[in-house]
Amino acid sequence: MNESNESKLARFLNFYNGLSHDGLNQLAELYTQDVTFIDPVHQISGCQQLTNYFSHAYQRLTSCQFDPISQIDDDQLSFISWIMTLSHPAIGKGKPIKVHGCTELRWRDQHICYHRDYYDLTELVYQHLPILGWATTLVKHKMAKA
Numbered sequence: 286m287n288e289s290n291e292s293k294l295a296r297f298l299n300f301y302n303g304l305s306h307d308g309l310n311q312l313a314e315l316y317t318q319d320v321t322f323i324d325p326v327h328q329i330s331g332c333q334q335l336t337n338y339f340s341h342a343y344q345r346l347t348s349c350q351f352d353p354i355s356q357i358d359d360d361q362l363s364f365i366s367w368i369m370t371l372s373h374p375a376i377g378k379g380k381p382i383k384v385h386g387c388t389e390l391r392w393r394d395q396h397i398c399y400h401r402d403y404y405d406l407t408e409l410v411y412q413h414l415p416i417l418g419w420a421t422t423l424v425k426h427k428m429a430k431a
Contacts, residue, residue: 293395294358294365301351306343312336317398324402347372347379363390369404 300315313332322329322338329335343349349371356365366387372379386404390397 293392294353294356294363297363297390297397298351298353298365301349304339304343304349306340306346309336309339309343312339315397316400317393317396320398320400322400325404325406345374347374348381361392363392364388365390 297315300311312335316332316335318332319330320332320335322335327338329338349369351367351369354366354368356363358364364387366385369384369386370381371384372381376382384404386402388403389399389401391399
């Protein structure tokens, strides 16, 4: 891995660890205008739509931190696994939640043209909802015994 690749991923992590609702105008510095963004809930095309998505997502977010676990990187493709710790008043009564995940990034001219996040939506949301949390925990336990 060369130094420019390390600084690319470092820039990506620093951006997300410093992101707030007020810093969304900086998305255009990291992403191409025609970026494709995919996560377990959304598929978004274009930097403006991505900005709109993050504007809504970060509106009530109390905190969000990504801690890298491992990464593989080259000039056009990067993978990074992480643990995200977030606090949001609508999830888990606002207490910090840890979610394990990874991100696939495709680069064009040092900008991200494709961003896909992989994480367990149950770990992020469902297990923190009163009825669904109980049900998903029950299903997990039954599957583990099978």
